[in-house]
Amino acid sequence: MSQLNNFTKGFIKENPVFVLLLGMCPTLGVTTSAVNGLGMGLATTFVLVMSNLAISLVANLIPDKVRIPGFIIIIASFVTMVDMSMAAYLPSLHESLGLFIPLIVVNCIVLGRAESYASKNKAMPSIIDGLGMGLGFAFALTLLGGTRELLGSGKFFNFAIFDEGYGMLIFVLAPGAFLALGYIIAIINKLRKA
Protein backbone atom coordinates (compact mmCIF):
# COMPACT_ATOMS: atom_id res chain seq x y z
CA MET A 1 0.00 0.00 0.00
CA SER A 2 1.14 3.58 -0.48
CA GLN A 3 3.08 5.01 2.43
CA LEU A 4 0.44 7.66 2.98
CA ASN A 5 -2.16 4.95 3.35
CA ASN A 6 0.18 3.08 5.64
CA PHE A 7 0.33 6.11 7.88
CA THR A 8 -3.31 7.14 7.92
CA LYS A 9 -4.77 3.68 8.43
CA GLY A 10 -3.81 3.90 12.07
CA PHE A 11 -6.11 6.85 12.59
CA ILE A 12 -9.48 5.69 11.37
CA LYS A 13 -9.70 2.51 9.29
CA GLU A 14 -7.56 0.39 11.53
CA ASN A 15 -7.52 2.53 14.67
CA PRO A 16 -6.01 0.22 17.28
CA VAL A 17 -8.45 1.20 20.03
CA PHE A 18 -11.74 1.85 18.28
CA VAL A 19 -11.55 -0.72 15.50
CA LEU A 20 -8.98 -3.36 16.41
CA LEU A 21 -9.87 -3.20 20.12
CA LEU A 22 -6.26 -3.56 21.23
CA GLY A 23 -4.46 -1.81 24.06
CA MET A 24 -7.57 -1.61 26.21
CA CYS A 25 -5.86 -1.53 29.59
CA PRO A 26 -4.09 1.83 29.30
CA THR A 27 -7.04 3.17 27.29
CA LEU A 28 -9.35 2.72 30.23
CA GLY A 29 -6.78 3.19 32.94
CA VAL A 30 -5.08 6.52 32.23
CA THR A 31 -7.74 8.51 30.44
CA THR A 32 -8.92 10.48 33.44
CA SER A 33 -7.75 13.61 31.66
CA ALA A 34 -6.78 14.70 28.15
CA VAL A 35 -3.18 15.37 29.20
CA ASN A 36 -2.73 11.88 30.63
CA GLY A 37 -4.25 10.32 27.53
CA LEU A 38 -1.99 12.31 25.24
CA GLY A 39 1.08 11.63 27.36
CA MET A 40 0.50 7.90 27.38
CA GLY A 41 -0.28 7.93 23.66
CA LEU A 42 2.97 9.67 22.82
CA ALA A 43 5.05 7.45 25.11
CA THR A 44 3.54 4.39 23.45
CA THR A 45 4.14 5.90 20.00
CA PHE A 46 7.83 6.29 20.81
CA VAL A 47 8.08 2.65 21.89
CA LEU A 48 6.11 1.53 18.83
CA VAL A 49 8.29 3.41 16.36
CA MET A 50 11.59 2.38 17.98
CA SER A 51 10.67 -1.27 18.41
CA ASN A 52 9.17 -1.49 14.92
CA LEU A 53 12.40 -0.07 13.54
CA ALA A 54 14.66 -2.32 15.59
CA ILE A 55 12.63 -5.42 14.87
CA SER A 56 12.38 -4.78 11.14
CA LEU A 57 16.18 -4.54 11.06
CA VAL A 58 16.96 -7.71 13.03
CA ALA A 59 13.91 -9.88 12.31
CA ASN A 60 15.89 -12.21 10.08
CA LEU A 61 18.57 -12.75 12.66
CA ILE A 62 16.12 -14.07 15.23
CA PRO A 63 15.22 -17.75 14.88
CA ASP A 64 11.53 -18.31 14.45
CA LYS A 65 10.97 -20.31 17.62
CA VAL A 66 12.30 -17.56 19.86
CA ARG A 67 10.93 -14.60 18.01
CA ILE A 68 8.34 -13.70 20.65
CA PRO A 69 10.83 -13.62 23.55
CA GLY A 70 13.29 -11.81 21.28
CA PHE A 71 10.76 -9.15 20.31
CA ILE A 72 9.70 -8.79 23.92
CA ILE A 73 13.24 -8.08 25.09
CA ILE A 74 13.64 -5.40 22.46
CA ILE A 75 10.29 -3.81 23.30
CA ALA A 76 10.98 -4.01 27.04
CA SER A 77 14.25 -2.13 26.64
CA PHE A 78 12.59 0.77 24.88
CA VAL A 79 9.84 0.81 27.49
CA THR A 80 12.43 0.98 30.26
CA MET A 81 14.16 3.85 28.47
CA VAL A 82 10.89 5.77 28.19
CA ASP A 83 10.12 5.04 31.84
CA MET A 84 13.49 6.39 32.99
CA SER A 85 13.38 9.43 30.74
CA MET A 86 9.94 10.37 31.94
CA ALA A 87 10.93 9.96 35.59
CA ALA A 88 13.86 12.29 34.97
CA TYR A 89 12.33 14.97 32.77
CA LEU A 90 8.55 14.76 33.17
CA PRO A 91 8.10 13.70 36.81
CA SER A 92 4.48 14.76 37.27
CA LEU A 93 3.30 12.98 34.12
CA HIS A 94 5.37 9.97 35.18
CA GLU A 95 3.53 9.99 38.49
CA SER A 96 0.05 10.29 36.93
CA LEU A 97 0.66 7.45 34.49
CA GLY A 98 2.30 5.32 37.19
CA LEU A 99 2.12 1.56 36.70
CA PHE A 100 0.86 1.87 33.13
CA ILE A 101 4.25 3.03 31.82
CA PRO A 102 6.05 -0.30 32.31
CA LEU A 103 2.83 -1.95 31.16
CA ILE A 104 3.43 -0.54 27.68
CA VAL A 105 5.53 -3.66 27.17
CA VAL A 106 2.39 -5.80 27.27
CA ASN A 107 0.34 -3.41 25.20
CA CYS A 108 -1.01 -5.78 22.56
CA ILE A 109 -0.59 -3.07 19.92
CA VAL A 110 3.18 -3.01 20.25
CA LEU A 111 3.74 -6.75 20.12
CA GLY A 112 0.97 -7.09 17.56
CA ARG A 113 2.53 -4.65 15.09
CA ALA A 114 5.97 -6.14 15.66
CA GLU A 115 4.68 -9.61 14.89
CA SER A 116 2.34 -8.81 12.03
CA TYR A 117 4.13 -5.96 10.29
CA ALA A 118 7.62 -5.00 11.41
CA SER A 119 9.03 -8.51 11.25
CA LYS A 120 7.92 -8.80 7.66
CA ASN A 121 8.69 -5.37 6.27
CA LYS A 122 11.63 -3.06 5.74
CA ALA A 123 12.70 -0.28 8.09
CA MET A 124 11.00 2.73 6.54
CA PRO A 125 7.50 1.24 6.17
CA SER A 126 7.79 -0.17 9.68
CA ILE A 127 8.58 3.23 11.10
CA ILE A 128 5.61 4.75 9.27
CA ASP A 129 3.35 1.93 10.42
CA GLY A 130 4.49 2.47 14.00
CA LEU A 131 3.98 6.21 13.72
CA GLY A 132 0.51 5.86 12.24
CA MET A 133 -0.68 3.26 14.73
CA GLY A 134 0.92 5.10 17.64
CA LEU A 135 -0.57 8.45 16.75
CA GLY A 136 -3.93 6.79 16.11
CA PHE A 137 -3.66 5.32 19.58
CA ALA A 138 -2.71 8.73 20.99
CA PHE A 139 -5.65 10.26 19.19
CA ALA A 140 -8.04 7.70 20.68
CA LEU A 141 -6.65 8.14 24.17
CA THR A 142 -6.75 11.92 24.01
CA LEU A 143 -10.33 11.80 22.73
CA LEU A 144 -11.42 9.48 25.51
CA GLY A 145 -9.41 11.37 28.12
CA GLY A 146 -10.77 14.69 26.99
CA THR A 147 -14.34 13.39 26.99
CA ARG A 148 -14.02 11.97 30.48
CA GLU A 149 -12.30 15.08 31.76
CA LEU A 150 -14.89 17.39 30.25
CA LEU A 151 -17.93 15.42 31.36
CA GLY A 152 -16.48 14.57 34.72
CA SER A 153 -14.91 17.79 35.92
CA GLY A 154 -15.72 20.47 33.39
CA LYS A 155 -12.10 20.89 32.37
CA PHE A 156 -10.29 20.23 29.12
CA PHE A 157 -6.49 20.03 29.15
CA ASN A 158 -6.83 21.62 32.58
CA PHE A 159 -8.70 24.64 31.24
CA ALA A 160 -11.98 25.04 33.09
CA ILE A 161 -14.78 25.04 30.54
CA PHE A 162 -17.61 24.92 32.98
CA ASP A 163 -17.92 24.77 36.71
CA GLU A 164 -16.77 21.56 38.37
CA GLY A 165 -20.05 21.34 40.23
CA TYR A 166 -21.89 20.50 36.99
CA GLY A 167 -19.64 17.59 36.18
CA MET A 168 -20.77 13.98 36.30
CA LEU A 169 -18.21 12.56 38.67
CA ILE A 170 -18.76 9.00 37.47
CA PHE A 171 -16.82 9.71 34.31
CA VAL A 172 -13.52 10.22 36.08
CA LEU A 173 -14.05 7.05 38.05
CA ALA A 174 -13.66 3.44 36.96
CA PRO A 175 -17.16 2.76 35.58
CA GLY A 176 -17.06 5.96 33.58
CA ALA A 177 -14.17 4.70 31.53
CA PHE A 178 -16.18 1.71 30.35
CA LEU A 179 -19.26 3.81 29.71
CA ALA A 180 -17.49 6.60 27.82
CA LEU A 181 -15.54 4.18 25.64
CA GLY A 182 -18.65 2.11 24.96
CA TYR A 183 -20.58 5.11 23.73
CA ILE A 184 -17.69 6.46 21.69
CA ILE A 185 -17.27 3.12 19.92
CA ALA A 186 -21.02 2.95 19.31
CA ILE A 187 -20.93 6.38 17.68
CA ILE A 188 -17.89 5.46 15.61
CA ASN A 189 -19.54 2.21 14.49
CA LYS A 190 -22.55 4.19 13.38
CA LEU A 191 -20.33 6.61 11.46
CA ARG A 192 -18.42 3.80 9.80
CA LYS A 193 -21.57 2.12 8.60
CA ALA A 194 -23.08 5.34 7.25
Place this chain on the structure above:
Amino acid sequence: MAKKLESTFRNMVLVLFVVTLVASTAVGFINEFTKGPIAEAKQNKKLQAIKYVVPTFDNNPNADMYKVETADGGTLELYPAKKDGVLVGTAVKTYTKKGFSGIFWIMVGFNPDGSINNYSVLEHKETPGLGSKMEEWFRGEGKQSIIKKNPSATKFIVSKDGGDIDAITAATISSRAFLDAVQRAHNAYMKGLK
Protein backbone atom coordinates in the same frame (compact mmCIF):
# COMPACT_ATOMS: atom_id res chain seq x y z
CA MET B 1 13.41 -11.01 1.89
CA ALA B 2 16.54 -12.73 3.18
CA LYS B 3 16.22 -16.18 4.69
CA LYS B 4 15.55 -16.44 8.41
CA LEU B 5 18.16 -17.85 10.75
CA GLU B 6 17.42 -21.49 11.53
CA SER B 7 15.87 -22.44 14.84
CA THR B 8 18.68 -24.67 16.05
CA PHE B 9 19.25 -24.81 19.77
CA ARG B 10 22.63 -23.13 19.42
CA ASN B 11 21.22 -20.30 17.34
CA MET B 12 18.30 -19.71 19.66
CA VAL B 13 20.41 -19.48 22.78
CA LEU B 14 23.08 -17.38 21.10
CA VAL B 15 20.64 -14.88 19.63
CA LEU B 16 18.67 -14.47 22.85
CA PHE B 17 21.91 -14.00 24.74
CA VAL B 18 23.15 -11.33 22.34
CA VAL B 19 19.82 -9.53 22.25
CA THR B 20 19.65 -9.49 26.04
CA LEU B 21 23.24 -8.25 26.25
CA VAL B 22 22.64 -5.41 23.82
CA ALA B 23 19.36 -4.52 25.49
CA SER B 24 20.82 -4.48 29.00
CA THR B 25 23.78 -2.38 27.88
CA ALA B 26 21.57 0.15 26.16
CA VAL B 27 19.24 0.37 29.14
CA GLY B 28 22.15 0.53 31.57
CA PHE B 29 23.61 3.38 29.59
CA ILE B 30 20.38 5.37 29.72
CA ASN B 31 20.15 4.57 33.41
CA GLU B 32 23.49 6.24 34.11
CA PHE B 33 22.35 9.19 32.10
CA THR B 34 19.03 9.66 33.90
CA LYS B 35 20.04 8.66 37.44
CA GLY B 36 21.02 12.21 38.33
CA PRO B 37 17.97 14.02 36.97
CA ILE B 38 15.65 11.46 38.57
CA ALA B 39 17.16 11.93 42.02
CA GLU B 40 17.07 15.68 41.51
CA ALA B 41 13.42 15.60 40.48
CA LYS B 42 12.59 13.69 43.67
CA GLN B 43 14.43 16.15 45.89
CA ASN B 44 12.83 19.05 44.08
CA LYS B 45 9.39 17.65 44.59
CA LYS B 46 10.02 17.38 48.32
CA LEU B 47 11.46 20.87 48.45
CA GLN B 48 8.44 22.30 46.66
CA ALA B 49 6.11 20.66 49.16
CA ILE B 50 8.17 21.96 52.08
CA LYS B 51 8.29 25.49 50.64
CA TYR B 52 4.54 25.46 50.37
CA VAL B 53 3.83 24.58 53.98
CA VAL B 54 6.36 26.52 56.07
CA PRO B 55 7.31 30.22 56.19
CA THR B 56 10.26 31.50 54.14
CA PHE B 57 13.55 29.86 55.03
CA ASP B 58 17.16 30.01 53.96
CA ASN B 59 18.57 26.67 55.06
CA ASN B 60 18.36 23.31 53.25
CA PRO B 61 15.59 21.38 54.99
CA ASN B 62 16.55 18.21 53.10
CA ALA B 63 20.02 18.32 54.61
CA ASP B 64 18.73 19.04 58.13
CA MET B 65 16.09 16.32 58.02
CA TYR B 66 15.64 14.22 61.14
CA LYS B 67 13.47 11.20 61.83
CA VAL B 68 11.06 10.42 64.63
CA GLU B 69 9.43 7.09 65.34
CA THR B 70 5.67 6.97 65.71
CA ALA B 71 3.66 5.08 68.29
CA ASP B 72 2.43 2.57 65.70
CA GLY B 73 5.92 1.58 64.57
CA GLY B 74 6.37 3.89 61.60
CA THR B 75 8.99 6.56 61.04
CA LEU B 76 8.30 10.11 59.96
CA GLU B 77 10.68 12.56 58.33
CA LEU B 78 10.82 16.06 59.80
CA TYR B 79 12.32 18.96 57.88
CA PRO B 80 13.25 22.03 59.93
CA ALA B 81 13.06 25.37 58.17
CA LYS B 82 15.34 28.07 59.52
CA LYS B 83 15.89 31.71 58.70
CA ASP B 84 19.14 33.25 59.88
CA GLY B 85 19.66 30.18 62.05
CA VAL B 86 16.34 30.55 63.86
CA LEU B 87 13.66 27.86 63.52
CA VAL B 88 10.67 29.33 61.68
CA GLY B 89 8.76 26.13 61.00
CA THR B 90 8.98 22.38 60.58
CA ALA B 91 7.56 20.38 57.70
CA VAL B 92 6.57 16.84 58.56
CA LYS B 93 5.95 14.19 55.92
CA THR B 94 3.20 12.12 57.47
CA TYR B 95 0.85 9.34 56.42
CA THR B 96 -2.35 7.61 57.35
CA LYS B 97 -3.35 4.05 56.59
CA LYS B 98 -7.03 4.75 57.17
CA GLY B 99 -7.80 6.38 53.84
CA PHE B 100 -10.82 5.34 51.83
CA SER B 101 -8.49 3.89 49.21
CA GLY B 102 -5.66 3.01 51.54
CA ILE B 103 -2.54 4.84 52.57
CA PHE B 104 -1.89 8.45 51.64
CA TRP B 105 0.77 11.04 52.45
CA ILE B 106 0.58 14.70 53.40
CA MET B 107 3.17 17.32 54.25
CA VAL B 108 2.18 19.37 57.29
CA GLY B 109 3.94 22.62 58.15
CA PHE B 110 4.06 23.42 61.87
CA ASN B 111 4.94 26.73 63.45
CA PRO B 112 7.53 26.38 66.21
CA ASP B 113 4.76 26.29 68.83
CA GLY B 114 3.07 23.26 67.22
CA SER B 115 0.21 25.08 65.51
CA ILE B 116 -0.45 24.38 61.84
CA ASN B 117 0.96 26.81 59.30
CA ASN B 118 -0.17 25.02 56.17
CA TYR B 119 -0.43 21.57 54.59
CA SER B 120 -0.11 19.94 51.22
CA VAL B 121 -1.48 16.58 50.16
CA LEU B 122 1.33 14.62 48.53
CA GLU B 123 0.15 11.27 47.22
CA HIS B 124 -3.31 9.86 47.53
CA LYS B 125 -5.81 7.64 45.80
CA GLU B 126 -8.92 9.02 47.42
CA THR B 127 -12.01 9.44 45.31
CA PRO B 128 -11.75 12.37 42.90
CA GLY B 129 -14.37 14.97 43.76
CA LEU B 130 -15.00 13.55 47.22
CA GLY B 131 -12.03 12.57 49.37
CA SER B 132 -9.73 14.45 47.01
CA LYS B 133 -11.39 17.64 48.26
CA MET B 134 -9.08 17.37 51.25
CA GLU B 135 -6.47 19.03 49.05
CA GLU B 136 -8.20 22.35 49.78
CA TRP B 137 -11.00 21.72 52.30
CA PHE B 138 -9.03 21.96 55.49
CA ARG B 139 -7.77 25.41 54.49
CA GLY B 140 -11.30 26.73 54.31
CA GLU B 141 -13.21 29.02 56.60
CA GLY B 142 -14.21 28.42 60.17
CA LYS B 143 -14.66 25.01 61.72
CA GLN B 144 -13.36 23.01 58.74
CA SER B 145 -9.99 24.74 58.69
CA ILE B 146 -6.96 23.41 60.53
CA ILE B 147 -4.78 26.43 59.76
CA LYS B 148 -3.38 28.19 62.85
CA LYS B 149 -5.03 25.59 65.10
CA ASN B 150 -2.88 23.56 67.49
CA PRO B 151 -3.63 19.87 68.07
CA SER B 152 -2.51 20.34 71.68
CA ALA B 153 -5.39 22.74 72.24
CA THR B 154 -8.02 21.75 69.64
CA LYS B 155 -9.35 18.25 69.17
CA PHE B 156 -8.22 17.12 65.71
CA ILE B 157 -11.13 14.74 65.28
CA VAL B 158 -14.16 15.20 63.02
CA SER B 159 -17.12 16.92 64.70
CA LYS B 160 -19.21 13.83 64.01
CA ASP B 161 -16.99 11.92 66.40
CA GLY B 162 -17.06 14.67 69.01
CA GLY B 163 -14.10 16.65 67.76
CA ASP B 164 -13.56 20.23 66.66
CA ILE B 165 -12.97 19.96 62.91
CA ASP B 166 -15.75 19.72 60.30
CA ALA B 167 -15.34 16.81 57.91
CA ILE B 168 -15.66 17.07 54.11
CA THR B 169 -19.32 16.68 53.18
CA ALA B 170 -19.93 13.06 52.14
CA ALA B 171 -16.28 12.14 52.63
CA THR B 172 -16.04 11.35 56.30
CA ILE B 173 -13.65 8.45 55.95
CA SER B 174 -11.11 10.53 54.01
CA SER B 175 -11.53 13.36 56.52
CA ARG B 176 -10.94 11.07 59.49
CA ALA B 177 -7.87 9.68 57.78
CA PHE B 178 -6.57 13.16 57.01
CA LEU B 179 -6.83 14.25 60.62
CA ASP B 180 -5.24 10.99 61.70
CA ALA B 181 -2.23 11.86 59.55
CA VAL B 182 -2.03 15.40 60.96
CA GLN B 183 -2.28 14.11 64.52
CA ARG B 184 0.50 11.61 63.83
CA ALA B 185 2.67 14.43 62.49
CA HIS B 186 2.00 16.59 65.51
CA ASN B 187 2.79 13.78 67.94
CA ALA B 188 6.08 13.15 66.15
CA TYR B 189 6.94 16.86 66.13
CA MET B 190 6.26 17.28 69.85
CA LYS B 191 8.20 14.10 70.56
CA GLY B 192 11.13 15.36 68.50
CA LEU B 193 11.23 18.65 70.37
CA LYS B 194 12.04 16.97 73.65
Place this chain on the structure above:
Amino acid sequence: MEYIIIIISAIFVNNIVLSQFLGICPFLGVSKKVSTAVGMTGAVTFVMVLATIVTYLIQKFVLDPFDIGFMQTITFILVIASLVQMVEIMLKKVSPSLYQALGVFLPLITTNCAVLGVAIMVIQKNYNLMESVVFSAATAIGFGLALVLFAGLREHLDLVKIPKGMQGTPIALITAGLLAMAFMGFAGIV
Protein backbone atom coordinates in the same frame (compact mmCIF):
# COMPACT_ATOMS: atom_id res chain seq x y z
CA MET C 1 -5.65 -10.47 59.98
CA GLU C 2 -3.63 -8.50 57.48
CA TYR C 3 -4.15 -11.35 55.02
CA ILE C 4 -7.92 -11.09 55.24
CA ILE C 5 -7.68 -7.42 54.38
CA ILE C 6 -5.39 -8.14 51.44
CA ILE C 7 -7.78 -10.81 50.17
CA ILE C 8 -10.97 -8.78 50.47
CA SER C 9 -9.30 -5.73 48.99
CA ALA C 10 -7.87 -7.62 46.02
CA ILE C 11 -11.04 -9.53 45.16
CA PHE C 12 -13.72 -6.92 45.80
CA VAL C 13 -12.65 -3.44 46.74
CA ASN C 14 -9.80 -2.98 44.29
CA ASN C 15 -10.84 -5.63 41.79
CA ILE C 16 -8.04 -5.89 39.27
CA VAL C 17 -10.34 -5.62 36.24
CA LEU C 18 -13.22 -3.45 37.36
CA SER C 19 -11.32 -0.85 39.29
CA GLN C 20 -7.65 -1.11 38.29
CA PHE C 21 -8.20 -1.77 34.58
CA LEU C 22 -5.73 -4.57 34.25
CA GLY C 23 -6.59 -7.69 32.30
CA ILE C 24 -9.16 -5.96 30.09
CA CYS C 25 -8.17 -7.71 26.84
CA PRO C 26 -9.02 -11.23 28.05
CA PHE C 27 -11.92 -9.75 30.00
CA LEU C 28 -13.54 -8.55 26.79
CA GLY C 29 -12.21 -11.35 24.64
CA VAL C 30 -12.72 -14.58 26.58
CA SER C 31 -15.86 -13.76 28.45
CA LYS C 32 -18.46 -14.93 25.94
CA LYS C 33 -19.08 -18.22 27.67
CA VAL C 34 -18.91 -19.07 31.34
CA SER C 35 -17.04 -22.32 30.74
CA THR C 36 -14.15 -20.71 28.85
CA ALA C 37 -14.04 -17.94 31.45
CA VAL C 38 -13.53 -20.51 34.18
CA GLY C 39 -10.80 -22.27 32.20
CA MET C 40 -9.02 -19.00 31.52
CA THR C 41 -9.17 -18.08 35.19
CA GLY C 42 -7.46 -21.33 36.12
CA ALA C 43 -4.63 -20.73 33.66
CA VAL C 44 -4.20 -17.11 34.72
CA THR C 45 -4.20 -17.99 38.42
CA PHE C 46 -1.46 -20.52 37.91
CA VAL C 47 0.70 -18.15 35.87
CA MET C 48 0.02 -15.15 38.10
CA VAL C 49 0.94 -16.82 41.38
CA LEU C 50 3.99 -18.59 39.99
CA ALA C 51 5.17 -15.47 38.16
CA THR C 52 4.78 -13.35 41.27
CA ILE C 53 6.86 -15.78 43.31
CA VAL C 54 9.65 -16.02 40.74
CA THR C 55 9.79 -12.29 39.98
CA TYR C 56 9.72 -11.52 43.69
CA LEU C 57 12.72 -13.74 44.31
CA ILE C 58 14.56 -12.27 41.36
CA GLN C 59 13.89 -8.75 42.65
CA LYS C 60 15.10 -9.54 46.15
CA PHE C 61 18.10 -11.72 45.28
CA VAL C 62 19.32 -10.30 41.99
CA LEU C 63 17.95 -6.87 41.09
CA ASP C 64 18.16 -5.22 44.52
CA PRO C 65 21.53 -6.54 45.73
CA PHE C 66 23.22 -5.66 42.43
CA ASP C 67 21.36 -2.36 42.15
CA ILE C 68 20.04 -3.12 38.70
CA GLY C 69 16.45 -2.23 39.47
CA PHE C 70 16.08 -0.78 35.99
CA MET C 71 16.18 -4.30 34.57
CA GLN C 72 12.87 -5.01 36.26
CA THR C 73 10.62 -4.66 33.22
CA ILE C 74 12.84 -6.80 31.00
CA THR C 75 13.40 -9.64 33.49
CA PHE C 76 9.83 -9.73 34.73
CA ILE C 77 8.29 -9.98 31.29
CA LEU C 78 10.78 -12.69 30.28
CA VAL C 79 9.83 -14.73 33.35
CA ILE C 80 6.16 -14.40 32.48
CA ALA C 81 6.70 -15.29 28.81
CA SER C 82 8.60 -18.43 29.78
CA LEU C 83 6.01 -19.49 32.33
CA VAL C 84 3.25 -19.14 29.75
CA GLN C 85 5.23 -21.32 27.34
CA MET C 86 5.51 -23.93 30.08
CA VAL C 87 1.81 -23.78 30.84
CA GLU C 88 1.01 -24.20 27.16
CA ILE C 89 3.17 -27.31 26.89
CA MET C 90 1.72 -28.74 30.10
CA LEU C 91 -1.87 -28.04 29.13
CA LYS C 92 -1.42 -29.67 25.72
CA LYS C 93 -0.42 -32.90 27.47
CA VAL C 94 -2.77 -32.78 30.44
CA SER C 95 -5.99 -31.34 29.01
CA PRO C 96 -6.04 -31.04 25.21
CA SER C 97 -9.69 -30.02 25.21
CA LEU C 98 -9.07 -27.01 27.44
CA TYR C 99 -6.02 -26.22 25.33
CA GLN C 100 -8.26 -26.15 22.23
CA ALA C 101 -10.95 -24.11 23.92
CA LEU C 102 -8.57 -21.40 25.05
CA GLY C 103 -6.97 -21.29 21.62
CA VAL C 104 -5.02 -18.14 20.90
CA PHE C 105 -5.87 -16.68 24.29
CA LEU C 106 -3.38 -18.89 26.05
CA PRO C 107 -0.23 -17.26 24.66
CA LEU C 108 -2.01 -13.96 25.20
CA ILE C 109 -1.70 -14.44 28.94
CA THR C 110 1.83 -13.17 28.40
CA THR C 111 0.44 -9.80 27.40
CA ASN C 112 -2.17 -9.87 30.14
CA CYS C 113 -1.36 -6.62 31.91
CA ALA C 114 -2.76 -8.10 35.09
CA VAL C 115 0.06 -10.63 35.41
CA LEU C 116 2.89 -8.13 34.90
CA GLY C 117 0.91 -5.55 36.85
CA VAL C 118 0.63 -7.76 39.93
CA ALA C 119 4.32 -8.68 39.77
CA ILE C 120 5.26 -4.99 39.83
CA MET C 121 2.62 -4.05 42.41
CA VAL C 122 3.84 -6.42 45.10
CA ILE C 123 7.29 -4.85 44.84
CA GLN C 124 5.83 -1.36 45.03
CA LYS C 125 3.63 -2.23 47.99
CA ASN C 126 6.61 -3.72 49.79
CA TYR C 127 4.91 -7.01 50.57
CA ASN C 128 6.90 -9.92 51.91
CA LEU C 129 6.84 -13.23 50.05
CA MET C 130 3.81 -14.64 51.87
CA GLU C 131 1.80 -11.45 51.39
CA SER C 132 2.76 -11.41 47.71
CA VAL C 133 1.53 -14.97 47.23
CA VAL C 134 -1.75 -14.19 48.98
CA PHE C 135 -2.17 -10.97 47.01
CA SER C 136 -1.53 -12.60 43.64
CA ALA C 137 -3.83 -15.52 44.39
CA ALA C 138 -6.59 -13.20 45.59
CA THR C 139 -6.13 -10.93 42.58
CA ALA C 140 -6.46 -13.94 40.27
CA ILE C 141 -9.68 -14.92 42.06
CA GLY C 142 -10.93 -11.37 41.63
CA PHE C 143 -10.04 -11.57 37.94
CA GLY C 144 -11.94 -14.81 37.67
CA LEU C 145 -14.90 -13.39 39.53
CA ALA C 146 -15.16 -10.42 37.19
CA LEU C 147 -14.68 -12.67 34.17
CA VAL C 148 -17.30 -15.23 35.17
CA LEU C 149 -19.85 -12.60 36.20
CA PHE C 150 -19.32 -10.82 32.91
CA ALA C 151 -19.57 -14.02 30.89
CA GLY C 152 -22.84 -14.82 32.61
CA LEU C 153 -24.17 -11.38 31.76
CA ARG C 154 -23.04 -11.69 28.14
CA GLU C 155 -24.66 -15.08 27.73
CA HIS C 156 -27.91 -13.37 28.70
CA LEU C 157 -27.24 -10.41 26.44
CA ASP C 158 -27.07 -12.79 23.49
CA LEU C 159 -30.75 -13.57 24.02
CA VAL C 160 -31.91 -9.96 24.02
CA LYS C 161 -32.54 -7.43 21.24
CA ILE C 162 -29.82 -4.78 21.15
CA PRO C 163 -29.96 -1.65 18.96
CA LYS C 164 -27.80 -2.11 15.88
CA GLY C 165 -25.18 0.51 16.72
CA MET C 166 -24.64 -0.86 20.20
CA GLN C 167 -24.19 -4.48 19.21
CA GLY C 168 -20.99 -6.22 20.11
CA THR C 169 -18.34 -4.17 21.84
CA PRO C 170 -20.32 -1.06 22.85
CA ILE C 171 -22.95 -2.94 24.82
CA ALA C 172 -20.27 -5.13 26.34
CA LEU C 173 -18.43 -2.05 27.57
CA ILE C 174 -21.57 -0.44 28.95
CA THR C 175 -22.35 -3.67 30.79
CA ALA C 176 -18.83 -3.73 32.16
CA GLY C 177 -19.33 -0.15 33.32
CA LEU C 178 -22.46 -1.12 35.21
CA LEU C 179 -20.64 -4.07 36.73
CA ALA C 180 -17.81 -1.73 37.78
CA MET C 181 -20.38 0.57 39.37
CA ALA C 182 -21.77 -2.34 41.34
CA PHE C 183 -18.31 -3.20 42.60
CA MET C 184 -17.79 0.38 43.73
CA GLY C 185 -20.25 -0.49 46.43
CA PHE C 186 -17.51 -2.48 48.12
CA ALA C 187 -15.39 0.58 48.66
CA GLY C 188 -14.82 1.46 52.26
CA ILE C 189 -15.10 -2.11 53.56
CA VAL C 190 -11.40 -2.23 54.32
